[in-house]
Amino acid sequence: MTDAPRRPTAPDGVVVVDKPAGLTSHDVVARMRRLAGTRKVGHAGTLDPMATGVLVVGIGRATRLLTYVVGADKDYDATIRLGVATSTEDAEGDVVATHDAGHVGRGEVERAVAALTGDILQVPSAVSAIKVDGRRAYERVRAGEDVELAARPARVSRFDVVALRAERIEVDGTPLAVLDVDVQVTVSSGTYVRALARDVGVALGVGAHLTSLRRTRVGGYGLDVARTLDELGAVPPDRTIDVLALAEAARSIFRVRALTWDEARALSYGQRLAAVRDGAALDGAVPDGAVPDGAVPDGAVPDGVADDDEERRPVAAIAPDGTLVALLERRGAQDVPLLVFAPA
Known part of the structure; x- marks a missing residue:
């Protein structure tokens, strides 16, 4: 008997799983590794076997976002x-x-x-x-x-x-x-x-x-974007499962800094940028945990982040073509890259 063909590797991104009762969070990750066609899978925030509901799973480079998802309310x-x-x-x-x-x-x-x-x-x-x-x-x-x-x-x-x-x-x-x-x-x-x-x-x-x-x-991920393991498993084996792309996933958790191409290039080399304070380049996150499909009022704070934490929270740096370039941290008058996703 031959082994079933391996599913094509899913793109980097986030999958919000509606965890069933009876499985550990590690069990879900093991299932998702098979469904995503890669071992580079992790989760943010353990659910007990008895519990059900939202388990945020990162695939590929999205696993680097999970540290910050864990801290959301x-x-x-x-x-x-x-x-x-x-x-x-x-x-x-x-x-x-x-x-x-x-x-x-x-x-x-x-x-x-x-x-x-x-x-x-x-x-x-x-x-x-x-x-x-x-x-x-x-x-x-x-x-x-x-x-x-x-x-x-x-x-x-x-x-x-x-x-x-x-x-x-x-x-x-x-x-x-x-x-x-x-x-x-x-x-x-x-x-x-x-x-x-x-x-x-x-x-x-x-x-x-x-x-x-x-x-x-x-945080910004709710049951409205969650899928069950059965739904994910129903995807034909010759197709990749759908994911929230890196930029879309980041918009659900972080405030966003819209970059110019010159700024995106500088960040891809790990360079620092002059900080933007209360300007039009900082977009807030969509309220009530919704996954955004566009810009929202400036200065809003994502779900799970207290207003007094705003200055200390990372900011997602998004290139003009909508790709996630980096996560930034405010240090004085500069925005410093914490994680760089776009290659130089």
């Missing part, structure tokens, strides 16, 4: 079950405590949520990928160790209660009243939604865990 739809605490703070863990949550009302839930909105200090989940003395926290937990992580700053820009449902379940044969709470959240990079669920349960005195988690946006 994110939107999630989630369901928190009040009354049951688990070892992993989600539905995949063992039950460690139960409390009747039948008395909990919407007002109490909204007060607990409000206290976790804004700039907070969050103790990350013990089953996170944070390293403790050289080993991932989740590896230590699975080995039976007790792991205590230090609180770290997090920003919860939005934490909305969408719906509540009273349920009766059985835990080890014992009936229990629980309350399922559907929420929508917008959080900074490094914020753990399962830890938010845990802390809501602690505040209400009944314990809690996540029963579902769906990521709906990472």
Whole structure:
């Protein structure tokens, strides 16, 4: 039996995958390597196997953009079950405590949520990928160790209660009243939604865990541009999969500096440019996570970037023909290339 022919190599760019439940982010990357016909594939921002939704995948030179995509803020739809605490703070863990949550009302839930909105200090989940003395926290937990992580700053820009449902379940044969709470959240990079669920349960005195988690946006990439692995796999094997080209992908995350041909040539040699401040050469990103198809008002800040971070964020330098030349960083009166994509 002969092996199936290798699919043609996809062009450099970004693919937004709607990850299914049951796969790790690494599983998705492995599938995408086959679909893209190259091993140069990476992802930005791990999703747990239980979680679904937006996973930003870079192909070829687009993998160099992923460092900056990871730092963007994110939107999630989630369901928190009040009354049951688990070892992993989600539905995949063992039950460690139960409390009747039948008395909990919407007002109490909204007060607990409000206290976790804004700039907070969050103790990350013990089953996170944070390293403790050289080993991932989740590896230590699975080995039976007790792991205590230090609180770290997090920003919860939005934490909305969408719906509540009273349920009766059985835990080890014992009936229990629980309350399922559907929420929508917008959080900074490094914020753990399962830890938010845990802390809501602690505040209400009944314990809690996540029963579902769906990521709906990472920076400028939303579900509106996401495709499932089945959809990507349906592309005929003699064709490349479609990608968001480098420039289009960069416009979804960064402000844009429109270059002249002389500036594009200088950047291709790694040279610095005089900074542009509040000028017509800086375009903002399309609001609400949309992928742009043209210029937008000057000075806008891309989704996932706070206004006070604007000067420190990279800028995408776009040539007159629409290609991505470089990512720039402001240093004093100069724009300095961080990454150069166009060859000299």
